[in-house]
Amino acid sequence: MKKSNLVALVIFSLAMVWVFTLDNKGVHSVQSKILGVFGLAHETVVNLTYDEDVINGEPISANELYRKYEKEQLALRYNKLLKELFELRAWQGQIDLLREENIELKRSLNFVEYKGKQNQQLVVARVIKRQSSSWWRTFIIDKGYEDGVVINSPVMTPIAVDRADQVEGALVGKIASVGEGQSTVVLVTDVECKVSAYVHGVFAKPSDKGHERVQGILSGAPGAGREVTHLLLQNLPKEADRYGVSAGAKVYSSGVGNSETKGIFPPGLMLGYVKEFEVREFDAAARVQPAINFNQLSYVFVLVPISTQEIKGQASFIRKPQSNSNRPPNEN
């Protein structure tokens, strides 16, 4: 092989290696430079060979539009299209809203069927009033004793489990006062609303009675609001962490009541997830992330006693819980 050919081959190989090792950025830079040189020729060919692209008889090319219409006409067309765009966006918003509502209603339907199988009667209620001053404590629903709602009736909402059509109940709160067609619900985010709860899948040491659940009392955290969005699970055994209570564990209502009041919340209602765990001097406490978003409650379910006829007329008209002394008896 001639020396000049060999040198040319080596240079060619090196140049090829350089090209192959160019990163995307480098390639784009080179391409933009070359396209800058060949762009004009390419555009000429495209204009010569391609038919004018049109949609509904209107050219797509901006240059064609500019040639075809006057400035005023273009402005009119622009405003018209802008209006159409806003209308379409508004429709899109409506559709999104309806889609969300549809999902929520489907979920609710599944929930009612699910509870029906457990011989539990639910009343669907709409949240009709929620004051900013008591946003994290109470709201008013559109169902009262006419519908079978009684004081301390648990209020819940369905939440999706794994799949959207599989639901379970999450506790919202309980009825604090009942009127003819309205009731006040006190939320679990309220410090005064206490729920006996257990940590799912965690057991204390085996005793004579078998495995005991790790239980405590759940309530709203002091100062609940935008800054404090968690619940407090207190009175847990000090050894709870050794039993396996850790972040992410699910917390459910246990249905246990104290000596004075029978447990008013049914067992197995989802309350939230353990967020943080803390061992204190005499007991342990956990911060719990609520299972539901209390800001987005529009429909809730009230668990009413089966024989509603006997209970009708028992409740008083709405009385809002103004102070602690007016609060209904809390579960413990």
Add this chain to the structure above:
Amino acid sequence: MLDGFFASLLSPFGVRILLVHTIFLTCSLTVSFPMMLSLAFAVGFIWDSTQMAVTGANDVGFGYSIFLLGLTGSLMQGVCPLFKRGRWEVPIVLVGVATALLITIEWFFVSFGRAKFIVPESFWKELWVSSLLGMLASPVFFYLIFKLSRLTGCPILSINGGLKNEV
């Protein structure tokens, strides 16, 4: 420009003519080996720059045309002695063979990149039509090269110390 024109003209029939490649193949016969490699690099580089959309997930790497042109150009250089003697038929056939080789290697690169060797239905049609069109177009380019050489007085072949055009 011409390549773009013919590409859009033939695309409705599902075939393409590799005009740039054909021009390169015909030119590669008339220049020295180092010049052919330079030409392969320049043409391949410009071709990939203008035709390839580099997205980071390409089937073939940027610059693969340089390799293909270098390879087929070297093949064309092999029939230079015949061309010098004024025999056009073998170089013309070789242009078709080189075009077929180009398309086949390109298919191989793409299939290798996708790790899936599938021969599309249109592949064989494209292969023989493009090769045939290349073969048909190449005499025109040979003629133009000779004409240009006569007009400018430049030697066509620089193999073996530079041979003057004898046609």
